[in-house]
Amino acid sequence: MSEYAAPDIRAGRLTAAEIAANFNDVKPPLDRKRALVESSRCFYCYDAPCIDACPTSIDIPSFIRSIAVNDPIGAAETILEANIMGGMCSRVCPVEILCEDACVRNHSEDKPVQIGALQRYATDALVNAGKQPFTRAPSSGKKVAVIGGGPAGLSAAHRLSRLGHDVTVYEAREKLGGLNEYGIAAYKTVHDFAQTEVSFILALGGIAVKTGMALGRDVTLEGLRKDYDAVFLAMGLGGVNALGAAGEEMAGIEDAVGYIARLRQAKDRQSLPVGRKVVVIGGGNTAIDIAIQSKRLGAEDVTLVYRRGPDNMSATHHEQEFAQVNGVKIKHWARPLKLHGANGAVREVEFEYTQLDDKGRLMGTGETFSILCDTVFKAIGQTLVADPLNGKAKDVLDMAGGKIAVNDDFATSIKGVFAGGDCVTSGIDLTVQSVADGRDAAISIDAYLRGEA
Amino acid sequence: MADLRSNFIGIKSPNPFWLASAPPTDKEYNVVRAFKAGWGGVVWKTLGEDPPVVNVSSRYGAMHLGPDRMIGFNNIELISDRPLDINLQEIKRVKRDWKDRAMIVSLMVPCEEDSWKNILARVEDTEADGIELNFGCPHGMSERGMGAAVGQVPEYVEMVARWCKQYTRMPVIVKLTPNVTDVRKPAQAAKKGGADAVSLINTINSICSVDLDAMAPTPVVDGKGTHGGYCGSAVKPIALNMVAEIARDPATHGMPISAIGGIGTWRDAAEFMSMSAGNVQVCTAAMHYGFRIVEEMVSGLSNWMDEKGYRTIEDFRGLAVPNVTDWQQLNINFKTIAHIDQETCIQCGLCYVACEDTSHQSISAKRVDGKRKYEVIDEECVGCNLCYHACPVPNVITMVPQNTGKPYLNWTQDPRNPMRKKAAE
Numbered sequence: 112m113s114e115y116a117a118p119d120i121r122a123g124r125l126t127a128a129e130i131a132a133n134f135n136d137v138k139p140p141l142d143r144k145r146a147l148v149e150s151s152r153c154f155y156c157y158d159a160p161c162i163d164a165c166p167t168s169i170d171i172p173s174f175i176r177s178i179a180v181n182d183p184i185g186a187a188e189t190i191l192e193a194n195i196m197g198g199m200c201s202r203v204c205p206v207e208i209l210c211e212d213a214c215v216r217n218h219s220e221d222k223p224v225q226i227g228a229l230q231r232y233a234t235d236a237l238v239n240a241g242k243q244p245f246t247r248a249p250s251s252g253k254k255v256a257v258i259g260g261g262p263a264g265l266s267a268a269h270r271l272s273r274l275g276h277d278v279t280v281y282e283a284r285e286k287l288g289g290l291n292e293y294g295i296a297a298y299k300t301v302h303d304f305a306q307t308e309v310s311f312i313l314a315l316g317g318i319a320v321k322t323g324m325a326l327g328r329d330v331t332l333e334g335l336r337k338d339y340d341a342v343f344l345a346m347g348l349g350g351v352n353a354l355g356a357a358g359e360e361m362a363g364i365e366d367a368v369g370y371i372a373r374l375r376q377a378k379d380r381q382s383l384p385v386g387r388k389v390v391v392i393g394g395g396n397t398a399i400d401i402a403i404q405s406k407r408l409g410a411e412d413v414t415l416v417y418r419r420g421p422d423n424m425s426a427t428h429h430e431q432e433f434a435q436v437n438g439v440k441i442k443h444w445a446r447p448l449k450l451h452g453a454n455g456a457v458r459e460v461e462f463e464y465t466q467l468d469d470k471g472r473l474m475g476t477g478e479t480f481s482i483l484c485d486t487v488f489k490a491i492g493q494t495l496v497a498d499p500l501n502g503k504a505k506d507v508l509d510m511a512g513g514k515i516a517v518n519d520d521f522a523t524s525i526k527g528v529f530a531g532g533d534c535v536t537s538g539i540d541l542t543v544q545s546v547a548d549g550r551d552a553a554i555s556i557d558a559y560l561r562g563e564a
Numbered sequence: 565m566a567d568l569r570s571n572f573i574g575i576k577s578p579n580p581f582w583l584a585s586a587p588p589t590d591k592e593y594n595v596v597r598a599f600k601a602g603w604g605g606v607v608w609k610t611l612g613e614d615p616p617v618v619n620v621s622s623r624y625g626a627m628h629l630g631p632d633r634m635i636g637f638n639n640i641e642l643i644s645d646r647p648l649d650i651n652l653q654e655i656k657r658v659k660r661d662w663k664d665r666a667m668i669v670s671l672m673v674p675c676e677e678d679s680w681k682n683i684l685a686r687v688e689d690t691e692a693d694g695i696e697l698n699f700g701c702p703h704g705m706s707e708r709g710m711g712a713a714v715g716q717v718p719e720y721v722e723m724v725a726r727w728c729k730q731y732t733r734m735p736v737i738v739k740l741t742p743n744v745t746d747v748r749k750p751a752q753a754a755k756k757g758g759a760d761a762v763s764l765i766n767t768i769n770s771i772c773s774v775d776l777d778a779m780a781p782t783p784v785v786d787g788k789g790t791h792g793g794y795c796g797s798a799v800k801p802i803a804l805n806m807v808a809e810i811a812r813d814p815a816t817h818g819m820p821i822s823a824i825g826g827i828g829t830w831r832d833a834a835e836f837m838s839m840s841a842g843n844v845q846v847c848t849a850a851m852h853y854g855f856r857i858v859e860e861m862v863s864g865l866s867n868w869m870d871e872k873g874y875r876t877i878e879d880f881r882g883l884a885v886p887n888v889t890d891w892q893q894l895n896i897n898f899k900t901i902a903h904i905d906q907e908t909c910i911q912c913g914l915c916y917v918a919c920e921d922t923s924h925q926s927i928s929a930k931r932v933d934g935k936r937k938y939e940v941i942d943e944e945c946v947g948c949n950l951c952y953h954a955c956p957v958p959n960v961i962t963m964v965p966q967n968t969g970k971p972y973l974n975w976t977q978d979p980r981n982p983m984r985k986k987a988a989e
Contacts, residue, residue, distance in 0.1 A: 154912045154914060155914070158916075215912045218908075218911070
């Protein structure tokens, strides 16, 4: 073991100017002229396929036509009516597998309308104008507790408040926003947009916020059920999966989610220590994000290792390509076997090549290879921390596949308790899906509170 | 290789593309640039009597459509605001230097015989090839009893045309205003007055847009605006119809026509020539893109003529005129229906919603294995072409003529026509 040199993990690998450039807006907004040109490319389809492809079913042709006729505020109102986080979704949605993949322009010219960029143009216009397009219905006298201030929770809170209910959002962290604030890659949401959007949502009124309040620690589900007419669980996935490889306890092995959260909150990104050689294990957006951001912080070599092939990665091809353009090396079909190090610090990861057996199951080939490293980021999925839910409650919350079980109306097994977002299994694992869950759960909760369900 | 040489009422030019009387032909500098670029001829911007007119600041309005600029254009500029002498000297010099190009001089003076007589002698001295009488300008000059104020009264058109033919040996072209109910009347008057040709259309009375902040029409001149003359691509259909009307009117049939109105490409030119125009005049497209557009016009027309086997312009000129008819002569038994090619259809649904909301509910919208499928219901389709025009992808929707087995039958013969003429017994 003594052949290993000390790990090279340090801050300040790049100049402040380089860091600023690396974490600037990865896709700058369209200006008015470009927005007009791009909006004119929309055919204004009837029964448009792009609407079907959007988990929140935004009336895309309508909002694009509003832009084309120079009414960006009207466009934003159309977007926000369906998706109150239309601003963030325009920045982080993998549009290449959603609306833009469905755009009929792909059939004739392989170049979809830039729906995401147009959505950002419109929502930015409304936010910058400081316009509040929504009002609250007359008070229902009902109170709803929302657990978790991420996309699902805030989406539900906003809709519930619009429908006339008084909402209290309980958030374990310091700030609202969930992964928008703590998770998304920094260069996708510059200028503190997550908080701008949170402020916009709260400006509707009727939403009380209690931060630093965790379920199971500061409040209990049983207690909330007593104090509120309904509860919406949207706490996301608080845990991270372990590698299950020997040596995982060594220094230099980090959860990607935790590091990204620190990166997002850092006042000065130059001060973040980053390894010279970084290995990322995983195949989702978190893996891609930590790989690229490591590179942009100044890591010399970043290798992302995934146990299956490119088509199996939950990161889109577009994201994979973007990582490669950023100098990230992606190795497929390998899994970590053992982590080696010296003096308690990781220095090398030993991988085994993988393949599928006759029945399509993943298996090791027995062949191995190693990558020297200073840092290993684990990005192999998050898990629901179920403990606080069960607690000592009399009623049992049913689970399904490690997540909270819900019916089509987002109702859990406990009366008056609903759940949505990442802590349930619904559609695809994306911000936009959580927003859709929150909105639709709110509509179900409204029906429940009014005795219609 | 097609021969594009043009001989219009004895005026020769290397190609049939002239620049119309307008700002681009206001002075020697521009006209020389135009000739260098390859234009076959110019109609010099309208000359009037001294003292020259005075123009206002802010002169052009425009109609934009999405990112497409200036699909329509209007102006409130008057005739040449430079002294007559200077214009005449320049015309003489340019014609001397560019003998193979057509030099036409546009004129507008008060409706008095002496005014016309005097200016004609001076223009003749320049050795210009011909004159064009501006009876069309719809703004400003018409308030002074000139331009469209003359063009809208056939008697005046005839009178001035006659004076001009009387006092000059130069060929006379009468430029017609479209701001009339029936363009055939002034054309007939021009012919009666002895004019050698008509040119049309001049610009159309128009207000391009309203500035919603200034609450005034554009272009805004110190808070106010006025109607201007509309031109550009948007007016081409109006011009084509007026040219066709004159071409098929027995009273003016065969009268040489110099076509103007939204011409910017070889195809526009070919269409007007198929409607009997001997040559074409261009303005707005040049004002938008510069004189260089003539290169693509020459090349495009030439290649199209080669492809079709037309050696000269005369080979196809006027070929479409016999096919312009009155509605009542159309074959009521003809039937065509739309067909949607499923292979190339992009499933935008525009054909469906257009037909369903505003036409004949002849397109079905289905989902087959989750995929959208739009198909024409043959029995319901009346062949209106709406879907064909709404479809954003070329050749996806085609109109397919049907064999009905029925003979030609027009409305005057149709038993369903209560006013039909009974066959002579």
